[in-house]
Amino acid sequence: MERKEAxxxxxxxxxxxxxxxxxxxxxxLIYVAALTTLLAVRYHFIPTAWACGLDxxxxxxxxxxxxxxxxxSFIMLLVMRYGGLRVDKTTFALFYLASIAIAMFTSExxxxxxxxxxxxxxxxxxxxxxxxxxxxxPSADAIRGSFYHGSLNNLFVTYAGEWAPVIATHIYYYVVxxxxxxxxxxxxxxxxxxxxxxxxxxxxxWVIADMxxxxxxxxxxxxxxxxxxxxxxxxxxxVPYMVYSIYTGFPDPYGWLTNPxxxxxxxxxxxxxxxxxxxxxxxxxxxxxxxxxxKYAFFFLIPLDGLLSMFTGYMIFWILLPQMLSYxxxxxxxxxxxxxxxxVMINYGDPLHLRDICSGMFLGxxxxxxxxxxxxxxxxxxxxxxxxxxxxxxxSLGYTLFIIxxxxxxxxxxxxxxxxxxxxxxxxxxFIQVTSQTRVRAYVASQDILRGETYLKPFWGPTMPPAPExxxxxxxIGTHTNRWGTGCDxxxxxxxxxxxxxxGFKVASMAGVAPSNAFKVIFVGALLSAIISIPVAAxxxxxxxxxxxxxxxxxxxxxxxxxxxxxxxxxxxxIPSLGGILIAVLLTIMRVRFIWWPIEPFGxxxxxxxxxDHWFSPLFVASSMYVVKYAxxxxxxxxxYDEVGIPAAFGIITGEIxxxxxxxxxxxxxxxTFQA
Numbered sequence: 012m013e014r015k016e017a018x019x020x021x022x023x024x025x026x027x028x029x030x031x032x033x034x035x036x037x038x039x040l041i042y043v044a045a046l047t048t049l050l051a052v053r054y055h056f057i058p059t060a061w062a063c064g065l066d067x068x069x070x071x072x073x074x075x076x077x078x079x080x081x082x083x084s085f086i087m088l089l090v091m092r093y094g095g096l097r098v099d100k101t102t103f104a105l106f107y108l109a110s111i112a113i114a115m116f117t118s119e120x121x122x123x124x125x126x127x128x129x130x131x132x133x134x135x136x137x138x139x140x141x142x143x144x145x146x147x148x149p150s151a152d153a154i155r156g157s158f159y160h161g162s163l164n165n166l167f168v169t170y171a172g173e174w175a176p177v178i179a180t181h182i183y184y185y186v187v188x189x190x191x192x193x194x195x196x197x198x199x200x201x202x203x204x205x206x207x208x209x210x211x212x213x214x215x216x217w218v219i220a221d222m223x224x225x226x227x228x229x230x231x232x233x234x235x236x237x238x239x240x241x242x243x244x245x246x247x248x249x250v251p252y253m254v255y256s257i258y259t260g261f262p263d264p265y266g267w268l269t270n271p272x273x274x275x276x277x278x279x280x281x282x283x284x285x286x287x288x289x290x291x292x293x294x295x296x297x298x299x300x301x302x303x304x305x306k307y308a309f310f311f312l313i314p315l316d317g318l319l320s321m322f323t324g325y326m327i328f329w330i331l332l333p334q335m336l337s338y339x340x341x342x343x344x345x346x347x348x349x350x351x352x353x354x355v356m357i358n359y360g361d362p363l364h365l366r367d368i369c370s371g372m373f374l375g376x377x378x379x380x381x382x383x384x385x386x387x388x389x390x391x392x393x394x395x396x397x398x399x400x401x402x403x404x405x406x407s408l409g410y411t412l413f414i415i416x417x418x419x420x421x422x423x424x425x426x427x428x429x430x431x432x433x434x435x436x437x438x439x440x441x442f443i444q445v446t447s448q449t450r451v452r453a454y455v456a457s458q459d460i461l462r463g464e465t466y467l468k469p470f471w472g473p474t475m476p477p478a479p480e481x482x483x484x485x486x487x488i489g490t491h492t493n494r495w496g497t498g499c500d501x502x503x504x505x506x507x508x509x510x511x512x513x514x515g516f517k518v519a520s521m522a523g524v525a526p527s528n529a530f531k532v533i534f535v536g537a538l539l540s541a542i543i544s545i546p547v548a549a550x551x552x553x554x555x556x557x558x559x560x561x562x563x564x565x566x567x568x569x570x571x572x573x574x575x576x577x578x579x580x581x582x583x584x585x586i587p588s589l590g591g592i593l594i595a596v597l598l599t600i601m602r603v604r605f606i607w608w609p610i611e612p613f614g615x616x617x618x619x620x621x622x623x624d625h626w627f628s629p630l631f632v633a634s635s636m637y638v639v640k641y642a643x644x645x646x647x648x649x650x651x652y653d654e655v656g657i658p659a660a661f662g663i664i665t666g667e668i669x670x671x672x673x674x675x676x677x678x679x680x681x682x683x684t685f686q687a
Contacts, residue, residue: 050117051547056678059563064277068118069507072626073457079114081665084219092226104522112536115507127565139569142486149173161556185541188504191416196512197409212312212456214517238658245666256677279303295333297353308663310636317455317614318637324618325629364587370465371591372616377447402525429484437488454613459620463492468582477574490572
């Protein structure tokens with residue numbers, strides 16, 4: 012009798028888990044297609060500081076912040092609270108997950124490839140053009156005649172024969188990368204979400220959905236009030252920029268867009284070294300101070316030990332050591348150097364070579380996971396042959412997608428002139444970069460700019476000749492892993508896919524949605540979003556003229572994989588990199604052996620990262636948020652943190668992002684009016 016009841020119960024669970032109705036799928040696909048189209052156009056009309064910095068899609072400096080689900084939930088909260096709309100929890104969760112998929116590629120950093128390589132054809136063809144095949148970027152004539160100043164006729168008629176294969180190549184590239192990393196996310200899901208229970212700070216935005224669902228039942232709690240108030244404050248903060256967008260003669264209210272003392276590619280980061288000569292002449296490190304509340308709100312979500320570790324790593328390697336070493340004759344001229352010269356000296360100069368130390372730390376993070384969890388990964392091969400539990404995602408599917416995607420990427424690299432051994436090596440480097448960075452992001456809400464060429468040096472040798480003597484295939488895969496693919500702040504199909512999918516799995520666990528359903532929505536949504544957003548972006552460039560649009564026009568990213576950059580690294584086999592690996596190992600051992608040990612490797616690695624001070628200075632953000640968060644928990648306990656701290660942080664984030672969205676809509680209207 013008990014066996015029959017168990018089988019009956021199991022069949023009910025399987026039926027409930029497996030079913031996403033055709034009607035729901037239709038609504039989800041329409042939602043993805045429509046919103047992807049809108050957002051793929053919209054991101055071209057916001058200024059660089061937000062297009063490159065924090066936006067509604069895959070951007071956010073080092074955060075890979077997919078903030079669209081927060082805005083979606085906020086709007087739904089208002090509609091459900093004041094409009095009487097009723098939505099069940101599962102349906103809400105599916106649309107929340109679809110919003111993650113939409114956000115992956117509908118921002119400048121989500122699909123930036125042509126913007127970062129078109130000058131290879133128009134201005135640096137004699138230097139780097141030989142390494143970029145015709146099916147990745149059309150001729151200089153096609154670019155100048157097409158999207159420089161706008162011509163849909165050139166896209167669809169005059170140069171259609173050149174643009175069609177380029178668009179097809181980019182779609183193929185995104186699709187196989189999505190397949191590759193979706194498979195890897197399936198393999199990691201149980202380990203990161205269920206066993207290690209990593210916090211996934213970005214995924215905690217599901218709290219907004221919880222508030223929306225509660226509001227539909229006319230239940231008002233302190234969380235909702237705090238969230239709405241802070242969201243409104245975030246929107247109000249952006250009102251001056253809405254006015255500025257309507258009338259550019261209005262003064263830049265905070266100086267974020269026009270003040271030369273602010274970092275030009277991210278809003279609100281004041282370069283103290285550049286702004287105050289007294290700081291430049293007395294402190295070796297290049298200092299910045301975030302003035303945008305959004306930065307502090309994101310860092311409030313990071314666990315206390317992560318904040319402390321980030322601050323500690325930053326203080327040791329960016330502040331104290333360079334200051335001490337300068338007194339011993341190193342970093343000659345650093346106290347008369349500018350903001351970026353200081354950065355270059357500390358990152359690439361003797362004796363620290365901080366860039367190589369950091370690369371070693373992230374390799375250590377990658378390797379330690381496999382060493383510590385080898386039984387888990389070994390067990391996935393066995394479980395791949397077993398019947399899965401209802402609602403789970405099969406490891407066999409994970410490995411199948413992983414292999415198909417890997418073969419697809421290797422084939423693409425080989426077709427692009429990369430020798431097979433370099434294509435395999437490049438894929439391994441991508442795997443290391445994406446795994447380590449996503450793991451760190453799952454703990455401290457941010458990731459590093461992790462250059463791939465430091466991992467290639469043991470195989471390619473200590474130096475390379477400058478382009479065009481640099482071998483074409485090596486220049487292609489080197490710069491792909493160093494800048495426009497995975498190495499730098501272009502999140503594209505690699506970082507966006509795995510970050511969004513892992514966030515989705517975490518959200519599903521909080522929302523009570525089966526992992527299989529969560530994966531279906533995100534995977535299908537990501538594929539559809541990529542297939543739509545790429546041609547929509549190309550149409551937008553041609554319709555309006557890329558050079559007329561306010562978003563940034565990135566430089567020839569191939570210079571960042573040329574000999575000048577390659578030769579500046581010591582490489583992962585160097586003493587600094589080996590020291591970084593050792594630091595990661597020691598911190599992990601201390602965390603395992605001593606419960607009281609407060610410093611963990613993820614935050615520490617981020618504290619010494621290449622560009623952390625350009626985006627979110629730990630000196631100010633990590634330290635202040637540690638104090639605020641610690642005090643809140645100490646005084647009000649976990650209840651105050653859950654009911655005040657978290658809603659306030661997500662309220663500020665959501666309000667500001669919605670404000671930036673409104674700015675872009677105003678810019679579209681103004682641009683269209685001007686064009687008319």
